[in-house]
Amino acid sequence: MAGLATFSGSDLSRFGDAIRAIPRRVRTMEESAKAVTDFLWDELHDDLALVRLYKTHPYAQLPGELQEFAGGLTGGVPSPDVRCLTLLATRGLEPEWNDRRMSEGHKAIPLPNVEFVQRLPMVAGLVEQLGLELADVVQPERKRVLELAQRTYGVFHVEEAAGSPFVPAQEFVERHGVRSALGFGGVLYTGDFFAVVVFARVHVDARTADVVRVLSLATRVALLPFGMRVFD
Numbered sequence: 001m002a003g004l005a006t007f008s009g010s011d012l013s014r015f016g017d018a019i020r021a022i023p024r025r026v027r028t029m030e031e032s033a034k035a036v037t038d039f040l041w042d043e044l045h046d047d048l049a050l051v052r053l054y055k056t057h058p059y060a061q062l063p064g065e066l067q068e069f070a071g072g073l074t075g076g077v078p079s080p081d082v083r084c085l086t087l088l089a090t091r092g093l094e095p096e097w098n099d100r101r102m103s104e105g106h107k108a109i110p111l112p113n114v115e116f117v118q119r120l121p122m123v124a125g126l127v128e129q130l131g132l133e134l135a136d137v138v139q140p141e142r143k144r145v146l147e148l149a150q151r152t153y154g155v156f157h158v159e160e161a162a163g164s165p166f167v168p169a170q171e172f173v174e175r176h177g178v179r180s181a182l183g184f185g186g187v188l189y190t191g192d193f194f195a196v197v198v199f200a201r202v203h204v205d206a207r208t209a210d211v212v213r214v215l216s217l218a219t220r221v222a223l224l225p226f227g228m229r230v231f232d
Contacts, residue, residue: 004047005202007211015043019218029055029226033088036196036222041091047202049176050092052106054185055194055223056083056137059110063231065101066108074110083138083192084108085123088230092199093176111138125166126183126195129156140191148187155213156183157206161199172199180204184216194223 002011022035033053040051059070060080070084071077078084086108087100096102111117114134117124127137130153135141140148158181161167162174167181178199185195196219204212 002043003202004044004198004200004204004212005208007208009211012211012214015039015215016218019215020221022222023225027229028232029223029230030088030232032222032226036219037089037091040196040198045091047200048092048198049172049178049201050090050097050199051196052087052091053089053194053196053219054085054106055088055188056111056192057086057108057230058082059084061228061230062086062108070108070110073108074112078110078112081139082110082112084110085137085193114138121165121168125158126156126185126197127193130154130183130185130195132187132193136187137193140187142191145187145189145191148191149189151186153184153186153213153216155209156181156195156197157204157209158182159203159205159209167199177201180209182209182212184213184219186216186220188220188223194219 018039019036022032026032026035037051037053059067059078059082062084087103087106090097090100117134117138124134127134136148158164158166161178161181167173178201180200180203182204183195183197187193
């Protein structure tokens, strides 16, 4: 097993190979996302409190139960093309953190405009630290999608989670001894944004975060082949 605090180039190579191989044995994007979070948890669980994989989806393409959840957050029915930041997979210390359907507040978060995203400090921080404009996630311009999908992205890194405005759930931080948070991801050729978010119970420095961010390339490979075959 690898250690997150000491994650190295050799760990990166092994993790990348394993994640890129996932599409050979699954049928849907959700299964692939679950396999990514399962692998990260199995390898790093001594150091983790929670790991999740999110991807944006147009509201019209969500299953009925997720449309209902998203509508409940906005108090109405979002427009069909509103992208929703959707929880595809989750693993963590609490039993309910191991099934996306049991999430109470993060199943599908509508992102109707930039102003709305600005009111979500962790989401806004994640997007901006990866090197994207908020508008690229809310509604990417068609002419920019190809360029965004080919770009190499930065990393969302909160070295000290306690007291950080980028991790608003401070009760969660204190209860589970979360030391650092990081996230990596990017944009797919569909224009949809994806991200893996990790909450670590060990200190993760900037050097380690920069190594881990390269896993975004392997994760993109794990999500790409499925087209509209998203949910189980």
